[in-house]
Amino acid sequence: MTTTCPPSPVPFPDRVDVQPGPALLAGIEHGPSLAAHRRQYGEPPAVSSEELHEALRRIALRGRGGAGFPFATKLEAVLQQGSRPVLVVNMSEGEPASSKDTAIALTRPHLVLDGVVTTARSLRAREVHLVLPGERPAAAAAMRTALEERSDGVRIRTHVAAPRFVSGQAKAVVELLSGRPNLPVTSWQPEAVSGHKGRPTLLSNAETWARVGLLVLRGVSSFCSLGTREEPGTTLLTLSAPGHDPVVREAEYGARLRAHLLPALAGRPALVGGFHGSWTTWETLASARTSVPGMRALGAPLGAGVVLSAPHGTCPVTLTGEIVAFLAGQSAGRCGPCLNGLPALARAVSSVVDGTDGPARVEQLAALVERRGACAHPDGTVRLVRSMLATFPEEVGLHARSGCSEHRRLHVVPDRPDAPAVRRAS
Numbered sequence: 001m002t003t004t005c006p007p008s009p010v011p012f013p014d015r016v017d018v019q020p021g022p023a024l025l026a027g028i029e030h031g032p033s034l035a036a037h038r039r040q041y042g043e044p045p046a047v048s049s050e051e052l053h054e055a056l057r058r059i060a061l062r063g064r065g066g067a068g069f070p071f072a073t074k075l076e077a078v079l080q081q082g083s084r085p086v087l088v089v090n091m092s093e094g095e096p097a098s099s100k101d102t103a104i105a106l107t108r109p110h111l112v113l114d115g116v117v118t119t120a121r122s123l124r125a126r127e128v129h130l131v132l133p134g135e136r137p138a139a140a141a142a143m144r145t146a147l148e149e150r151s152d153g154v155r156i157r158t159h160v161a162a163p164r165f166v167s168g169q170a171k172a173v174v175e176l177l178s179g180r181p182n183l184p185v186t187s188w189q190p191e192a193v194s195g196h197k198g199r200p201t202l203l204s205n206a207e208t209w210a211r212v213g214l215l216v217l218r219g220v221s222s223f224c225s226l227g228t229r230e231e232p233g234t235t236l237l238t239l240s241a242p243g244h245d246p247v248v249r250e251a252e253y254g255a256r257l258r259a260h261l262l263p264a265l266a267g268r269p270a271l272v273g274g275f276h277g278s279w280t281t282w283e284t285l286a287s288a289r290t291s292v293p294g295m296r297a298l299g300a301p302l303g304a305g306v307v308l309s310a311p312h313g314t315c316p317v318t319l320t321g322e323i324v325a326f327l328a329g330q331s332a333g334r335c336g337p338c339l340n341g342l343p344a345l346a347r348a349v350s351s352v353v354d355g356t357d358g359p360a361r362v363e364q365l366a367a368l369v370e371r372r373g374a375c376a377h378p379d380g381t382v383r384l385v386r387s388m389l390a391t392f393p394e395e396v397g398l399h400a401r402s403g404c405s406e407h408r409r410l411h412v413v414p415d416r417p418d419a420p421a422v423r424r425a426s
């Protein structure tokens with residue numbers, strides 16, 4: 001029997017609107033070629049591992065893949081192992097609502113490559129891997145073109161990530177490098193201690209490596225000339241919405257988030273942090289500053305910088321149901337909570353959406369699934385579902401009465417043999 005996975009309500013985009021920014025995206029109008037890149041930045045200087053570590057510590061660089069882990073700490077752990085490390089640029093970007101790594105591939109590929117090549121030289125690493133996105137052919141092609149332009153003397157092996165939401169997880173990427181299925185596995189050792197072939201592995205996403213490139217090319221003072229004392233620099237945001245091309249913008253830390261949001265989506269709630277993120281109201285978004293700890297304190301962690309708005313005509317409760325159905329189909333199917341729990345959770349959320357059941361069953365299943373998976377996939381899905389219930393209690397109540405504030409006339413019920421196909425809203 002074959003089963004089809006529900007599609008993502010936000011498909012992988014054919015087009016990404018990348019806007020010039022103050023640091024990483026400065027000068028993108030000159031194109032992504034190596035010649036344009038060298039005209040803007042020159043050659044990267046040689047740096048020792050100690051100098052690199054100290055510079056990373058001073059700029060307080062956090063990984064931009066979602067977890068926000070300090071990159072200097074990761075490098076420190078790699079250096080402490082005392083053996084030759086493996087370096088990995090993870091461009092999988094399996095999150096459909098995120099397009100920032102795609103934006104970097106299309107506009108700034110040589111910042112990424114300068115970052116990883118300079119680090120490889122300073123750490124005397126002989127093995128560097130670049131994981132390309134399986135579902136974003138333009139980004140993969142742009143990185144291949146950039147590689148062909150260079151002659152660094154550092155061999156970079158390319159791999160293509162499987163088209164699955166969880167393929168970009170660090171442990172899934174290490175599996176891919178070893179020729180095994182690109183799926184998460186249980187392992188309690190951080191990659192920095194024991195990653196590819198048991199060697200210390202410095203693995204990060206494209207934006208992080210591009211920040212390393214910018215640091216070695218421009219130096220600490222330039223990096224810290226933007227942002228705040230606690231959070232120097234900038235971050236990339238992907239502004240997405242169903243039916244809209246994503247827009248990637250560069251925001252200075254400490255600046256009002258509102259200044260970067262799309263005017264057409266003003267007033268609308270948004271899912272911050274992507275499909276594993278948290279719903280938040282427009283009022284919270286409008287008052288927020290671009291800040292990792294600041295957004296976390298507001299209950300809307302920035303994660304990988306996704307702000308997915310529910311535009312007019314899109315109900316956030318219905319959209320959540322579609323996302324959970326998609327996520328349930330993306331599991332590696334290796335852990336019980338994920339294999340059985342997420343489909344059950346998706347059905348329970350669907351019942352809330354179509355008004356045939358209340359949120360109690362959703363809460364019950366969320367508690368059963370939480371903290372039981374080998375990776376963050378079940379917990380991320382639970383976070384999304386709980387934030388929907390907490391942010392939209394009135395909308396959930398309206399659905400229970402067969403209504404929906406975005407679709408006042410008709411309330412469409414998913415295919416279920418025991419339910420009518422269409423019901424009239426209150």
Ligand code: SF4
Nearest residue numbers: 332334335338373375
């Ligand atoms: S929790 Fe899910 S996605 Fe993660 S390893 Fe287990 S089955 Fe795979």
